[in-house]
Amino acid sequence: MVILILPAKTGKQRHIAIHLDHNLCKRCGICVAFCPQGVFVTGDDGYPVVAATEKCTGCQLCFYRCPDFAVEVEVDK
Amino acid sequence: MASYRDYLAWERLPHLWCAGCGHGVILKALTLALAALEVPPDxxxxxxxxxxxxxxGDYVTTHRFQGTHGRTLAFATGIHLARPEVKVICVMGDGDAAAIGGNHLIHAARRNVDLTAIVPNNLNYGMTGGQFSPLTPPASISSTSRQGKAEPAFDICHLAxxxxxSYVARTTVYHVxxxxxxLQEAILKKGFSLLEVLTPCPxxxxxxxxxxxxxxxxxxxxxxxxxxxxxxxxxxxxxxYWWRGRLVDREAPDFLSRLKGAG
Known part of the structure:
Protein backbone atom coordinates (compact mmCIF):
# COMPACT_ATOMS: atom_id res chain seq x y z
CA MET A 1 0.00 0.00 0.00
CA VAL A 2 1.26 3.42 -0.97
CA ILE A 3 -0.08 6.68 0.36
CA LEU A 4 0.97 9.99 -1.02
CA ILE A 5 -0.20 13.56 -1.09
CA LEU A 6 -0.32 15.01 -4.55
CA PRO A 7 -0.02 18.68 -5.35
CA ALA A 8 -2.53 18.36 -8.22
CA LYS A 9 -2.35 20.66 -11.23
CA THR A 10 -5.38 22.55 -10.01
CA GLY A 11 -3.42 23.55 -6.96
CA LYS A 12 -5.67 21.49 -4.70
CA GLN A 13 -4.10 18.81 -2.56
CA ARG A 14 -5.36 15.29 -3.14
CA HIS A 15 -4.70 12.22 -1.10
CA ILE A 16 -4.34 9.11 -3.28
CA ALA A 17 -3.79 5.65 -1.89
CA ILE A 18 -3.13 2.68 -4.18
CA HIS A 19 -3.81 -0.68 -2.56
CA LEU A 20 -2.37 -3.82 -4.18
CA ASP A 21 -3.41 -7.19 -2.75
CA HIS A 22 -0.89 -9.95 -3.55
CA ASN A 23 -3.26 -12.59 -2.19
CA LEU A 24 -5.71 -11.81 -5.00
CA CYS A 25 -3.34 -10.75 -7.81
CA LYS A 26 -2.70 -13.37 -10.52
CA ARG A 27 0.03 -11.40 -12.28
CA CYS A 28 -1.93 -10.97 -15.54
CA GLY A 29 -0.22 -7.63 -16.25
CA ILE A 30 -3.40 -5.71 -17.17
CA CYS A 31 -2.80 -2.86 -14.68
CA VAL A 32 0.79 -2.45 -15.87
CA ALA A 33 -0.26 -2.42 -19.53
CA PHE A 34 -3.26 -0.10 -19.27
CA CYS A 35 -2.34 2.56 -16.73
CA PRO A 36 -2.36 5.73 -18.89
CA GLN A 37 0.31 7.30 -16.67
CA GLY A 38 2.65 4.32 -16.33
CA VAL A 39 2.30 4.19 -12.55
CA PHE A 40 2.96 0.43 -12.36
CA VAL A 41 5.93 -1.67 -13.42
CA THR A 42 6.30 -5.44 -13.27
CA GLY A 43 8.48 -6.55 -10.38
CA ASP A 44 11.02 -9.39 -10.50
CA ASP A 45 8.45 -11.78 -9.04
CA GLY A 46 5.89 -10.85 -11.69
CA TYR A 47 3.68 -8.82 -9.38
CA PRO A 48 2.93 -5.20 -10.22
CA VAL A 49 4.83 -2.60 -8.26
CA VAL A 50 3.73 1.01 -7.78
CA ALA A 51 6.76 2.77 -9.24
CA ALA A 52 5.66 6.30 -10.05
CA THR A 53 3.12 7.22 -7.42
CA GLU A 54 3.34 10.92 -8.17
CA LYS A 55 1.97 10.33 -11.70
CA CYS A 56 -1.31 8.78 -10.52
CA THR A 57 -4.29 10.92 -11.47
CA GLY A 58 -6.81 8.75 -9.67
CA CYS A 59 -8.58 7.78 -12.93
CA GLN A 60 -9.42 4.34 -11.46
CA LEU A 61 -8.82 2.49 -14.76
CA CYS A 62 -6.64 -0.09 -12.98
CA PHE A 63 -9.46 -0.69 -10.50
CA TYR A 64 -12.08 -1.16 -13.24
CA ARG A 65 -9.86 -3.36 -15.41
CA CYS A 66 -8.37 -5.62 -12.72
CA PRO A 67 -10.13 -9.01 -13.10
CA ASP A 68 -9.02 -10.17 -9.65
CA PHE A 69 -10.17 -7.39 -7.27
CA ALA A 70 -6.51 -6.85 -6.38
CA VAL A 71 -6.24 -3.09 -7.02
CA GLU A 72 -8.09 -0.29 -5.31
CA VAL A 73 -7.39 3.41 -5.58
CA GLU A 74 -8.65 5.71 -2.87
CA VAL A 75 -8.99 9.34 -3.89
CA ASP A 76 -9.97 12.01 -1.40
CA LYS A 77 -11.04 15.10 -3.27
CA MET B 1 -24.78 4.52 -0.22
CA ALA B 2 -24.20 0.97 -1.42
CA SER B 3 -20.70 -0.14 -2.37
CA TYR B 4 -19.70 -2.84 -4.84
CA ARG B 5 -18.00 -4.47 -1.84
CA ASP B 6 -21.42 -5.34 -0.37
CA TYR B 7 -22.17 -7.62 -3.32
CA LEU B 8 -18.90 -9.57 -3.32
CA ALA B 9 -18.24 -12.68 -1.22
CA TRP B 10 -14.69 -11.63 -0.33
CA GLU B 11 -14.07 -14.71 1.76
CA ARG B 12 -14.33 -16.86 -1.39
CA LEU B 13 -11.73 -14.88 -3.33
CA PRO B 14 -9.39 -15.39 -5.14
CA HIS B 15 -11.79 -16.74 -7.75
CA LEU B 16 -11.03 -19.80 -9.87
CA TRP B 17 -10.75 -17.97 -13.21
CA CYS B 18 -7.36 -17.91 -14.97
CA ALA B 19 -5.01 -14.94 -14.89
CA GLY B 20 -6.27 -12.36 -17.37
CA CYS B 21 -9.72 -13.94 -17.78
CA GLY B 22 -12.33 -11.26 -18.35
CA HIS B 23 -15.01 -12.90 -16.22
CA GLY B 24 -13.65 -11.14 -13.13
CA VAL B 25 -14.08 -7.77 -14.87
CA ILE B 26 -17.69 -8.66 -15.68
CA LEU B 27 -18.28 -9.69 -12.06
CA LYS B 28 -16.88 -6.37 -10.90
CA ALA B 29 -19.03 -4.41 -13.38
CA LEU B 30 -22.08 -6.34 -12.20
CA THR B 31 -21.38 -5.54 -8.53
CA LEU B 32 -20.74 -1.89 -9.42
CA ALA B 33 -24.00 -1.75 -11.39
CA LEU B 34 -26.00 -3.27 -8.54
CA ALA B 35 -24.41 -0.86 -6.06
CA ALA B 36 -25.16 2.12 -8.32
CA LEU B 37 -28.80 1.02 -8.61
CA GLU B 38 -28.89 0.38 -4.85
CA VAL B 39 -30.72 -2.92 -5.26
CA PRO B 40 -30.36 -4.75 -1.92
CA PRO B 41 -28.48 -8.08 -2.24
CA ASP B 42 -31.51 -9.99 -0.95
CA GLY B 57 -22.64 -17.16 -8.38
CA ASP B 58 -19.94 -18.40 -6.00
CA TYR B 59 -18.62 -14.87 -5.55
CA VAL B 60 -21.74 -12.80 -4.90
CA THR B 61 -23.62 -12.10 -1.68
CA THR B 62 -26.98 -12.02 -3.48
CA HIS B 63 -29.15 -15.09 -3.83
CA ARG B 64 -27.66 -17.44 -6.38
CA PHE B 65 -28.72 -20.39 -8.42
CA GLN B 66 -26.74 -22.66 -10.72
CA GLY B 67 -28.78 -24.67 -13.17
CA THR B 68 -27.96 -27.52 -15.49
CA HIS B 69 -26.16 -26.77 -18.73
CA GLY B 70 -28.14 -24.34 -20.90
CA ARG B 71 -31.27 -24.38 -18.72
CA THR B 72 -30.58 -21.23 -16.71
CA LEU B 73 -33.33 -19.24 -18.42
CA ALA B 74 -35.92 -21.96 -17.87
CA PHE B 75 -35.21 -22.05 -14.12
CA ALA B 76 -34.93 -18.26 -13.99
CA THR B 77 -38.37 -17.90 -15.58
CA GLY B 78 -39.79 -19.93 -12.69
CA ILE B 79 -37.93 -17.86 -10.09
CA HIS B 80 -39.18 -14.65 -11.71
CA LEU B 81 -42.83 -15.77 -11.88
CA ALA B 82 -42.77 -16.87 -8.22
CA ARG B 83 -40.96 -13.74 -6.97
CA PRO B 84 -41.55 -10.92 -9.46
CA GLU B 85 -40.15 -8.32 -7.04
CA VAL B 86 -36.70 -9.93 -7.20
CA LYS B 87 -34.28 -9.00 -10.00
CA VAL B 88 -33.18 -12.18 -11.77
CA ILE B 89 -29.84 -11.85 -13.54
CA CYS B 90 -28.79 -14.81 -15.67
CA VAL B 91 -25.15 -15.31 -16.58
CA MET B 92 -24.55 -17.78 -19.39
CA GLY B 93 -21.42 -18.31 -21.43
CA ASP B 94 -21.43 -18.39 -25.23
CA GLY B 95 -21.74 -22.18 -25.35
CA ASP B 96 -24.33 -22.28 -22.60
CA ALA B 97 -26.52 -19.53 -24.07
CA ALA B 98 -26.14 -20.19 -27.80
CA ALA B 99 -25.59 -23.94 -28.15
CA ILE B 100 -26.94 -26.01 -25.26
CA GLY B 101 -29.46 -23.36 -24.19
CA GLY B 102 -30.16 -21.83 -27.60
CA ASN B 103 -33.81 -22.85 -27.59
CA HIS B 104 -34.43 -21.48 -24.10
CA LEU B 105 -32.85 -18.23 -25.18
CA ILE B 106 -35.09 -17.64 -28.19
CA HIS B 107 -38.22 -18.54 -26.26
CA ALA B 108 -37.34 -16.41 -23.22
CA ALA B 109 -36.84 -13.54 -25.68
CA ARG B 110 -40.08 -14.36 -27.55
CA ARG B 111 -42.09 -14.41 -24.32
CA ASN B 112 -40.25 -11.25 -23.23
CA VAL B 113 -39.75 -12.62 -19.72
CA ASP B 114 -38.52 -9.85 -17.40
CA LEU B 115 -35.01 -11.28 -16.98
CA THR B 116 -31.53 -9.88 -17.53
CA ALA B 117 -29.31 -12.22 -19.52
CA ILE B 118 -25.59 -11.52 -19.51
CA VAL B 119 -23.65 -13.53 -22.06
CA PRO B 120 -19.91 -13.39 -21.37
CA ASN B 121 -18.63 -14.44 -24.78
CA ASN B 122 -15.06 -15.73 -24.54
CA LEU B 123 -15.40 -17.35 -27.98
CA ASN B 124 -14.93 -20.92 -26.80
CA TYR B 125 -15.71 -23.49 -24.12
CA GLY B 126 -12.98 -22.56 -21.64
CA MET B 127 -13.69 -24.99 -18.82
CA THR B 128 -13.57 -28.11 -20.97
CA GLY B 129 -10.46 -27.22 -22.94
CA GLY B 130 -11.18 -24.67 -25.65
CA GLN B 131 -13.69 -26.31 -28.00
CA PHE B 132 -15.46 -23.99 -30.47
CA SER B 133 -18.97 -22.71 -29.76
CA PRO B 134 -21.62 -21.30 -32.15
CA LEU B 135 -20.24 -17.83 -31.42
CA THR B 136 -16.62 -18.68 -32.26
CA PRO B 137 -15.64 -16.72 -35.39
CA PRO B 138 -15.06 -18.77 -38.56
CA ALA B 139 -11.48 -19.90 -39.26
CA SER B 140 -10.61 -19.80 -35.53
CA ILE B 141 -8.31 -22.48 -34.18
CA SER B 142 -9.84 -24.39 -31.28
CA SER B 143 -9.31 -27.84 -29.80
CA THR B 144 -12.12 -29.14 -32.04
CA SER B 145 -11.10 -27.17 -35.15
CA ARG B 146 -7.36 -27.63 -35.50
CA GLN B 147 -7.40 -26.46 -39.12
CA GLY B 148 -9.73 -23.54 -38.46
CA LYS B 149 -13.46 -23.52 -37.73
CA ALA B 150 -15.35 -24.30 -40.94
CA GLU B 151 -18.76 -23.06 -39.79
CA PRO B 152 -20.02 -19.48 -39.69
CA ALA B 153 -20.84 -17.91 -36.31
CA PHE B 154 -24.18 -16.43 -35.52
CA ASP B 155 -24.95 -13.08 -34.00
CA ILE B 156 -26.70 -13.80 -30.71
CA CYS B 157 -27.77 -10.15 -30.39
CA HIS B 158 -29.67 -10.11 -33.70
CA LEU B 159 -31.13 -13.47 -32.77
CA ALA B 160 -32.53 -12.01 -29.53
CA SER B 166 -36.92 -5.60 -25.23
CA TYR B 167 -33.29 -4.65 -24.76
CA VAL B 168 -30.21 -5.96 -26.58
CA ALA B 169 -26.68 -4.59 -26.41
CA ARG B 170 -23.12 -5.70 -26.88
CA THR B 171 -19.88 -4.44 -25.43
CA THR B 172 -16.49 -5.79 -24.43
CA VAL B 173 -14.45 -6.18 -21.27
CA TYR B 174 -12.17 -3.46 -22.66
CA HIS B 175 -15.03 -0.92 -22.51
CA VAL B 176 -15.53 -1.11 -18.76
CA LEU B 183 -25.72 -3.52 -17.27
CA GLN B 184 -27.66 -0.90 -15.34
CA GLU B 185 -29.96 -0.27 -18.31
CA ALA B 186 -30.49 -4.00 -18.82
CA ILE B 187 -31.28 -4.61 -15.14
CA LEU B 188 -33.80 -1.75 -15.05
CA LYS B 189 -35.48 -2.75 -18.34
CA LYS B 190 -38.92 -4.30 -18.05
CA GLY B 191 -38.92 -7.33 -20.33
CA PHE B 192 -36.17 -9.56 -21.65
CA SER B 193 -32.79 -7.88 -21.87
CA LEU B 194 -29.62 -9.41 -23.25
CA LEU B 195 -26.11 -8.05 -22.94
CA GLU B 196 -23.32 -9.83 -24.77
CA VAL B 197 -19.87 -9.05 -23.40
CA LEU B 198 -16.86 -10.07 -25.47
CA THR B 199 -14.17 -11.21 -23.09
CA PRO B 200 -10.67 -12.63 -23.48
CA CYS B 201 -9.79 -16.27 -22.80
CA PRO B 202 -5.97 -16.10 -22.84
CA TYR B 241 -15.34 -6.49 -37.02
CA TRP B 242 -17.80 -6.90 -34.20
CA TRP B 243 -20.10 -3.97 -33.52
CA ARG B 244 -20.70 -2.69 -30.01
CA GLY B 245 -23.56 -0.60 -28.73
CA ARG B 246 -27.26 -0.71 -28.01
CA LEU B 247 -28.99 -2.67 -30.78
CA VAL B 248 -32.53 -2.33 -29.48
CA ASP B 249 -34.25 -0.65 -26.53
CA ARG B 250 -38.01 -0.83 -26.94
CA GLU B 251 -41.20 -1.10 -24.90
CA ALA B 252 -43.32 -4.24 -25.08
CA PRO B 253 -45.51 -6.03 -22.52
CA ASP B 254 -43.53 -8.60 -20.57
CA PHE B 255 -44.55 -12.21 -20.00
CA LEU B 256 -45.94 -11.77 -16.48
CA SER B 257 -48.13 -8.77 -17.48
CA ARG B 258 -49.53 -10.76 -20.41
CA LEU B 259 -50.11 -13.74 -18.16
CA LYS B 260 -52.05 -11.62 -15.65
CA GLY B 261 -53.98 -9.95 -18.47
CA ALA B 262 -54.97 -13.33 -19.89
CA GLY B 263 -56.14 -14.63 -16.50
Missing amino acids: KVVVASGIGCSGRI VVAGA TEMQKF TYYGRYNALGEAAQMLEWLNRSVIPLARYRQMSGDEAR
Whole structure:
Protein backbone atom coordinates (compact mmCIF):
# COMPACT_ATOMS: atom_id res chain seq x y z
CA MET A 1 0.00 0.00 0.00
CA VAL A 2 1.26 3.42 -0.97
CA ILE A 3 -0.08 6.68 0.36
CA LEU A 4 0.97 9.99 -1.02
CA ILE A 5 -0.20 13.56 -1.09
CA LEU A 6 -0.32 15.01 -4.55
CA PRO A 7 -0.02 18.68 -5.35
CA ALA A 8 -2.53 18.36 -8.22
CA LYS A 9 -2.35 20.66 -11.23
CA THR A 10 -5.38 22.55 -10.01
CA GLY A 11 -3.42 23.55 -6.96
CA LYS A 12 -5.67 21.49 -4.70
CA GLN A 13 -4.10 18.81 -2.56
CA ARG A 14 -5.36 15.29 -3.14
CA HIS A 15 -4.70 12.22 -1.10
CA ILE A 16 -4.34 9.11 -3.28
CA ALA A 17 -3.79 5.65 -1.89
CA ILE A 18 -3.13 2.68 -4.18
CA HIS A 19 -3.81 -0.68 -2.56
CA LEU A 20 -2.37 -3.82 -4.18
CA ASP A 21 -3.41 -7.19 -2.75
CA HIS A 22 -0.89 -9.95 -3.55
CA ASN A 23 -3.26 -12.59 -2.19
CA LEU A 24 -5.71 -11.81 -5.00
CA CYS A 25 -3.34 -10.75 -7.81
CA LYS A 26 -2.70 -13.37 -10.52
CA ARG A 27 0.03 -11.40 -12.28
CA CYS A 28 -1.93 -10.97 -15.54
CA GLY A 29 -0.22 -7.63 -16.25
CA ILE A 30 -3.40 -5.71 -17.17
CA CYS A 31 -2.80 -2.86 -14.68
CA VAL A 32 0.79 -2.45 -15.87
CA ALA A 33 -0.26 -2.42 -19.53
CA PHE A 34 -3.26 -0.10 -19.27
CA CYS A 35 -2.34 2.56 -16.73
CA PRO A 36 -2.36 5.73 -18.89
CA GLN A 37 0.31 7.30 -16.67
CA GLY A 38 2.65 4.32 -16.33
CA VAL A 39 2.30 4.19 -12.55
CA PHE A 40 2.96 0.43 -12.36
CA VAL A 41 5.93 -1.67 -13.42
CA THR A 42 6.30 -5.44 -13.27
CA GLY A 43 8.48 -6.55 -10.38
CA ASP A 44 11.02 -9.39 -10.50
CA ASP A 45 8.45 -11.78 -9.04
CA GLY A 46 5.89 -10.85 -11.69
CA TYR A 47 3.68 -8.82 -9.38
CA PRO A 48 2.93 -5.20 -10.22
CA VAL A 49 4.83 -2.60 -8.26
CA VAL A 50 3.73 1.01 -7.78
CA ALA A 51 6.76 2.77 -9.24
CA ALA A 52 5.66 6.30 -10.05
CA THR A 53 3.12 7.22 -7.42
CA GLU A 54 3.34 10.92 -8.17
CA LYS A 55 1.97 10.33 -11.70
CA CYS A 56 -1.31 8.78 -10.52
CA THR A 57 -4.29 10.92 -11.47
CA GLY A 58 -6.81 8.75 -9.67
CA CYS A 59 -8.58 7.78 -12.93
CA GLN A 60 -9.42 4.34 -11.46
CA LEU A 61 -8.82 2.49 -14.76
CA CYS A 62 -6.64 -0.09 -12.98
CA PHE A 63 -9.46 -0.69 -10.50
CA TYR A 64 -12.08 -1.16 -13.24
CA ARG A 65 -9.86 -3.36 -15.41
CA CYS A 66 -8.37 -5.62 -12.72
CA PRO A 67 -10.13 -9.01 -13.10
CA ASP A 68 -9.02 -10.17 -9.65
CA PHE A 69 -10.17 -7.39 -7.27
CA ALA A 70 -6.51 -6.85 -6.38
CA VAL A 71 -6.24 -3.09 -7.02
CA GLU A 72 -8.09 -0.29 -5.31
CA VAL A 73 -7.39 3.41 -5.58
CA GLU A 74 -8.65 5.71 -2.87
CA VAL A 75 -8.99 9.34 -3.89
CA ASP A 76 -9.97 12.01 -1.40
CA LYS A 77 -11.04 15.10 -3.27
CA MET B 1 -24.78 4.52 -0.22
CA ALA B 2 -24.20 0.97 -1.42
CA SER B 3 -20.70 -0.14 -2.37
CA TYR B 4 -19.70 -2.84 -4.84
CA ARG B 5 -18.00 -4.47 -1.84
CA ASP B 6 -21.42 -5.34 -0.37
CA TYR B 7 -22.17 -7.62 -3.32
CA LEU B 8 -18.90 -9.57 -3.32
CA ALA B 9 -18.24 -12.68 -1.22
CA TRP B 10 -14.69 -11.63 -0.33
CA GLU B 11 -14.07 -14.71 1.76
CA ARG B 12 -14.33 -16.86 -1.39
CA LEU B 13 -11.73 -14.88 -3.33
CA PRO B 14 -9.39 -15.39 -5.14
CA HIS B 15 -11.79 -16.74 -7.75
CA LEU B 16 -11.03 -19.80 -9.87
CA TRP B 17 -10.75 -17.97 -13.21
CA CYS B 18 -7.36 -17.91 -14.97
CA ALA B 19 -5.01 -14.94 -14.89
CA GLY B 20 -6.27 -12.36 -17.37
CA CYS B 21 -9.72 -13.94 -17.78
CA GLY B 22 -12.33 -11.26 -18.35
CA HIS B 23 -15.01 -12.90 -16.22
CA GLY B 24 -13.65 -11.14 -13.13
CA VAL B 25 -14.08 -7.77 -14.87
CA ILE B 26 -17.69 -8.66 -15.68
CA LEU B 27 -18.28 -9.69 -12.06
CA LYS B 28 -16.88 -6.37 -10.90
CA ALA B 29 -19.03 -4.41 -13.38
CA LEU B 30 -22.08 -6.34 -12.20
CA THR B 31 -21.38 -5.54 -8.53
CA LEU B 32 -20.74 -1.89 -9.42
CA ALA B 33 -24.00 -1.75 -11.39
CA LEU B 34 -26.00 -3.27 -8.54
CA ALA B 35 -24.41 -0.86 -6.06
CA ALA B 36 -25.16 2.12 -8.32
CA LEU B 37 -28.80 1.02 -8.61
CA GLU B 38 -28.89 0.38 -4.85
CA VAL B 39 -30.72 -2.92 -5.26
CA PRO B 40 -30.36 -4.75 -1.92
CA PRO B 41 -28.48 -8.08 -2.24
CA ASP B 42 -31.51 -9.99 -0.95
CA LYS B 43 -33.59 -8.65 -3.87
CA VAL B 44 -31.28 -10.12 -6.51
CA VAL B 45 -30.83 -13.67 -7.81
CA VAL B 46 -27.75 -14.38 -9.88
CA ALA B 47 -28.64 -17.48 -11.89
CA SER B 48 -25.89 -19.11 -13.89
CA GLY B 49 -25.31 -22.14 -16.04
CA ILE B 50 -22.34 -24.42 -16.56
CA GLY B 51 -18.86 -23.45 -17.62
CA CYS B 52 -16.33 -20.87 -16.48
CA SER B 53 -18.88 -18.06 -16.26
CA GLY B 54 -21.27 -20.37 -14.41
CA ARG B 55 -19.07 -20.00 -11.34
CA ILE B 56 -19.99 -16.32 -10.98
CA GLY B 57 -22.64 -17.16 -8.38
CA ASP B 58 -19.94 -18.40 -6.00
CA TYR B 59 -18.62 -14.87 -5.55
CA VAL B 60 -21.74 -12.80 -4.90
CA THR B 61 -23.62 -12.10 -1.68
CA THR B 62 -26.98 -12.02 -3.48
CA HIS B 63 -29.15 -15.09 -3.83
CA ARG B 64 -27.66 -17.44 -6.38
CA PHE B 65 -28.72 -20.39 -8.42
CA GLN B 66 -26.74 -22.66 -10.72
CA GLY B 67 -28.78 -24.67 -13.17
CA THR B 68 -27.96 -27.52 -15.49
CA HIS B 69 -26.16 -26.77 -18.73
CA GLY B 70 -28.14 -24.34 -20.90
CA ARG B 71 -31.27 -24.38 -18.72
CA THR B 72 -30.58 -21.23 -16.71
CA LEU B 73 -33.33 -19.24 -18.42
CA ALA B 74 -35.92 -21.96 -17.87
CA PHE B 75 -35.21 -22.05 -14.12
CA ALA B 76 -34.93 -18.26 -13.99
CA THR B 77 -38.37 -17.90 -15.58
CA GLY B 78 -39.79 -19.93 -12.69
CA ILE B 79 -37.93 -17.86 -10.09
CA HIS B 80 -39.18 -14.65 -11.71
CA LEU B 81 -42.83 -15.77 -11.88
CA ALA B 82 -42.77 -16.87 -8.22
CA ARG B 83 -40.96 -13.74 -6.97
CA PRO B 84 -41.55 -10.92 -9.46
CA GLU B 85 -40.15 -8.32 -7.04
CA VAL B 86 -36.70 -9.93 -7.20
CA LYS B 87 -34.28 -9.00 -10.00
CA VAL B 88 -33.18 -12.18 -11.77
CA ILE B 89 -29.84 -11.85 -13.54
CA CYS B 90 -28.79 -14.81 -15.67
CA VAL B 91 -25.15 -15.31 -16.58
CA MET B 92 -24.55 -17.78 -19.39
CA GLY B 93 -21.42 -18.31 -21.43
CA ASP B 94 -21.43 -18.39 -25.23
CA GLY B 95 -21.74 -22.18 -25.35
CA ASP B 96 -24.33 -22.28 -22.60
CA ALA B 97 -26.52 -19.53 -24.07
CA ALA B 98 -26.14 -20.19 -27.80
CA ALA B 99 -25.59 -23.94 -28.15
CA ILE B 100 -26.94 -26.01 -25.26
CA GLY B 101 -29.46 -23.36 -24.19
CA GLY B 102 -30.16 -21.83 -27.60
CA ASN B 103 -33.81 -22.85 -27.59
CA HIS B 104 -34.43 -21.48 -24.10
CA LEU B 105 -32.85 -18.23 -25.18
CA ILE B 106 -35.09 -17.64 -28.19
CA HIS B 107 -38.22 -18.54 -26.26
CA ALA B 108 -37.34 -16.41 -23.22
CA ALA B 109 -36.84 -13.54 -25.68
CA ARG B 110 -40.08 -14.36 -27.55
CA ARG B 111 -42.09 -14.41 -24.32
CA ASN B 112 -40.25 -11.25 -23.23
CA VAL B 113 -39.75 -12.62 -19.72
CA ASP B 114 -38.52 -9.85 -17.40
CA LEU B 115 -35.01 -11.28 -16.98
CA THR B 116 -31.53 -9.88 -17.53
CA ALA B 117 -29.31 -12.22 -19.52
CA ILE B 118 -25.59 -11.52 -19.51
CA VAL B 119 -23.65 -13.53 -22.06
CA PRO B 120 -19.91 -13.39 -21.37
CA ASN B 121 -18.63 -14.44 -24.78
CA ASN B 122 -15.06 -15.73 -24.54
CA LEU B 123 -15.40 -17.35 -27.98
CA ASN B 124 -14.93 -20.92 -26.80
CA TYR B 125 -15.71 -23.49 -24.12
CA GLY B 126 -12.98 -22.56 -21.64
CA MET B 127 -13.69 -24.99 -18.82
CA THR B 128 -13.57 -28.11 -20.97
CA GLY B 129 -10.46 -27.22 -22.94
CA GLY B 130 -11.18 -24.67 -25.65
CA GLN B 131 -13.69 -26.31 -28.00
CA PHE B 132 -15.46 -23.99 -30.47
CA SER B 133 -18.97 -22.71 -29.76
CA PRO B 134 -21.62 -21.30 -32.15
CA LEU B 135 -20.24 -17.83 -31.42
CA THR B 136 -16.62 -18.68 -32.26
CA PRO B 137 -15.64 -16.72 -35.39
CA PRO B 138 -15.06 -18.77 -38.56
CA ALA B 139 -11.48 -19.90 -39.26
CA SER B 140 -10.61 -19.80 -35.53
CA ILE B 141 -8.31 -22.48 -34.18
CA SER B 142 -9.84 -24.39 -31.28
CA SER B 143 -9.31 -27.84 -29.80
CA THR B 144 -12.12 -29.14 -32.04
CA SER B 145 -11.10 -27.17 -35.15
CA ARG B 146 -7.36 -27.63 -35.50
CA GLN B 147 -7.40 -26.46 -39.12
CA GLY B 148 -9.73 -23.54 -38.46
CA LYS B 149 -13.46 -23.52 -37.73
CA ALA B 150 -15.35 -24.30 -40.94
CA GLU B 151 -18.76 -23.06 -39.79
CA PRO B 152 -20.02 -19.48 -39.69
CA ALA B 153 -20.84 -17.91 -36.31
CA PHE B 154 -24.18 -16.43 -35.52
CA ASP B 155 -24.95 -13.08 -34.00
CA ILE B 156 -26.70 -13.80 -30.71
CA CYS B 157 -27.77 -10.15 -30.39
CA HIS B 158 -29.67 -10.11 -33.70
CA LEU B 159 -31.13 -13.47 -32.77
CA ALA B 160 -32.53 -12.01 -29.53
CA VAL B 161 -33.91 -8.98 -31.38
CA VAL B 162 -35.87 -10.97 -33.97
CA ALA B 163 -37.07 -13.29 -31.20
CA GLY B 164 -38.61 -10.30 -29.38
CA ALA B 165 -36.27 -9.09 -26.61
CA SER B 166 -36.92 -5.60 -25.23
CA TYR B 167 -33.29 -4.65 -24.76
CA VAL B 168 -30.21 -5.96 -26.58
CA ALA B 169 -26.68 -4.59 -26.41
CA ARG B 170 -23.12 -5.70 -26.88
CA THR B 171 -19.88 -4.44 -25.43
CA THR B 172 -16.49 -5.79 -24.43
CA VAL B 173 -14.45 -6.18 -21.27
CA TYR B 174 -12.17 -3.46 -22.66
CA HIS B 175 -15.03 -0.92 -22.51
CA VAL B 176 -15.53 -1.11 -18.76
CA THR B 177 -17.62 2.01 -18.19
CA GLU B 178 -19.89 1.21 -21.14
CA MET B 179 -20.34 -2.29 -19.76
CA GLN B 180 -21.51 -0.95 -16.39
CA LYS B 181 -23.88 1.52 -18.09
CA PHE B 182 -25.42 -1.20 -20.28
CA LEU B 183 -25.72 -3.52 -17.27
CA GLN B 184 -27.66 -0.90 -15.34
CA GLU B 185 -29.96 -0.27 -18.31
CA ALA B 186 -30.49 -4.00 -18.82
CA ILE B 187 -31.28 -4.61 -15.14
CA LEU B 188 -33.80 -1.75 -15.05
CA LYS B 189 -35.48 -2.75 -18.34
CA LYS B 190 -38.92 -4.30 -18.05
CA GLY B 191 -38.92 -7.33 -20.33
CA PHE B 192 -36.17 -9.56 -21.65
CA SER B 193 -32.79 -7.88 -21.87
CA LEU B 194 -29.62 -9.41 -23.25
CA LEU B 195 -26.11 -8.05 -22.94
CA GLU B 196 -23.32 -9.83 -24.77
CA VAL B 197 -19.87 -9.05 -23.40
CA LEU B 198 -16.86 -10.07 -25.47
CA THR B 199 -14.17 -11.21 -23.09
CA PRO B 200 -10.67 -12.63 -23.48
CA CYS B 201 -9.79 -16.27 -22.80
CA PRO B 202 -5.97 -16.10 -22.84
CA THR B 203 -5.64 -19.73 -21.75
CA TYR B 204 -7.33 -21.29 -24.79
CA TYR B 205 -8.69 -18.98 -27.47
CA GLY B 206 -5.82 -16.51 -27.11
CA ARG B 207 -3.14 -19.18 -27.08
CA TYR B 208 -4.59 -21.21 -29.97
CA ASN B 209 -5.03 -18.14 -32.14
CA ALA B 210 -1.73 -16.45 -31.20
CA LEU B 211 -3.46 -13.41 -29.73
CA GLY B 212 -1.05 -13.06 -26.84
CA GLU B 213 -1.54 -12.61 -23.13
CA ALA B 214 -4.41 -10.86 -21.35
CA ALA B 215 -3.31 -7.29 -22.12
CA GLN B 216 -2.68 -8.04 -25.81
CA MET B 217 -6.05 -9.77 -26.05
CA LEU B 218 -7.77 -6.71 -24.62
CA GLU B 219 -6.02 -4.55 -27.22
CA TRP B 220 -7.07 -7.03 -29.89
CA LEU B 221 -10.70 -6.79 -28.70
CA ASN B 222 -10.51 -3.02 -28.81
CA ARG B 223 -9.17 -3.11 -32.39
CA SER B 224 -11.74 -5.67 -33.50
CA VAL B 225 -14.84 -3.88 -32.21
CA ILE B 226 -16.34 -0.72 -33.66
CA PRO B 227 -19.35 1.38 -32.63
CA LEU B 228 -22.67 0.23 -34.08
CA ALA B 229 -23.28 3.48 -36.01
CA ARG B 230 -19.95 3.14 -37.82
CA TYR B 231 -20.54 -0.55 -38.44
CA ARG B 232 -23.84 0.21 -40.16
CA GLN B 233 -22.15 2.62 -42.56
CA MET B 234 -19.64 0.01 -43.67
CA SER B 235 -19.96 -1.79 -46.95
CA GLY B 236 -17.95 -4.89 -47.60
CA ASP B 237 -15.59 -5.51 -44.72
CA GLU B 238 -18.10 -5.77 -41.84
CA ALA B 239 -17.08 -9.39 -41.30
CA ARG B 240 -13.72 -8.25 -39.97
CA TYR B 241 -15.34 -6.49 -37.02
CA TRP B 242 -17.80 -6.90 -34.20
CA TRP B 243 -20.10 -3.97 -33.52
CA ARG B 244 -20.70 -2.69 -30.01
CA GLY B 245 -23.56 -0.60 -28.73
CA ARG B 246 -27.26 -0.71 -28.01
CA LEU B 247 -28.99 -2.67 -30.78
CA VAL B 248 -32.53 -2.33 -29.48
CA ASP B 249 -34.25 -0.65 -26.53
CA ARG B 250 -38.01 -0.83 -26.94
CA GLU B 251 -41.20 -1.10 -24.90
CA ALA B 252 -43.32 -4.24 -25.08
CA PRO B 253 -45.51 -6.03 -22.52
CA ASP B 254 -43.53 -8.60 -20.57
CA PHE B 255 -44.55 -12.21 -20.00
CA LEU B 256 -45.94 -11.77 -16.48
CA SER B 257 -48.13 -8.77 -17.48
CA ARG B 258 -49.53 -10.76 -20.41
CA LEU B 259 -50.11 -13.74 -18.16
CA LYS B 260 -52.05 -11.62 -15.65
CA GLY B 261 -53.98 -9.95 -18.47
CA ALA B 262 -54.97 -13.33 -19.89
CA GLY B 263 -56.14 -14.63 -16.50
